[in-house]
Amino acid sequence: MTQSAMNMKSGVRSAQKGQQGPSSRPADTPSDVIANAASETKQNRGVYASMKQAVSPYVERHSHAVLYGILGFIAAALILIVGFWPTVLLAVFAAIGTIIGKYRDGDRTTREQMRNFLDRFN
Numbered sequence: 001m002t003q004s005a006m007n008m009k010s011g012v013r014s015a016q017k018g019q020q021g022p023s024s025r026p027a028d029t030p031s032d033v034i035a036n037a038a039s040e041t042k043q044n045r046g047v048y049a050s051m052k053q054a055v056s057p058y059v060e061r062h063s064h065a066v067l068y069g070i071l072g073f074i075a076a077a078l079i080l081i082v083g084f085w086p087t088v089l090l091a092v093f094a095a096i097g098t099i100i101g102k103y104r105d106g107d108r109t110t111r112e113q114m115r116n117f118l119d120r121f122n
Helices: 005-014 030-043 045-063 063-082 084-105 108-119
Strands: none
Touching: 045 063, 063 084, 084 108
């Protein structure tokens, strides 16, 4: 067994015994970096938890960029899958549904805008 594998096993055992934090071994070689990352992943309860920990600072700083990037991706996928005009129709119905929902929730601005809009037709 190699030295790094033995150290990784001892680090896993010490983490299982309840010791806190990764091993204090410096990351001199790529195998040390992998061993340290593996022990941190096990302490964080999985790969998804460590991915969340790595991504969450970026999402917190750039929340609008992430949100609109996801919306743009969804719009592009819809256009490619169902076509342009069905996607536009879907967006129009979603906007109308949002307006009706805000009206039913009692949003004053939406109620005033709806009254002004309907007064144009009377």
